[in-house]
Amino acid sequence: MADSVGNDLDMKSCVSVGMRLDKWLWQARFHKSRSLATKFCAKGRIHINGERVYKAHRLIRIGDILTFAHGDHIRILRIEQFSDRRLSPSAAKELYYDLKPTA
DSSP states (O other): OHHHHSOHHHHHHHHHHOEEHHHHHHHTTSSSSHHHHHHHHHTTOEEETTEEEOOTTOEEOTTOEEEEEETTEEEEEEEOOOOSSOOOHHHHGGGEEESSOOO
């Protein structure tokens, strides 16, 4: 996906190091703004691999499992990809695999 969404060199470094949690949540369209994603993280409403996280700058990696409430549902997602920009709603679904699909 890196070739289709942006600079391949930037994406390779992102995959090896990781991406900020708040940035990924915004790019994957779980929050309307990055500041809302930051506030969501600061409240400790998200778990990475079973560990509660309070820091928006926490690095996530491909394969990490995120668990959080989204609307009336509990979301359990495995991170599949990163992007270098915010994607359309249909393309954003390629960034993760939903381990608990909602009805």
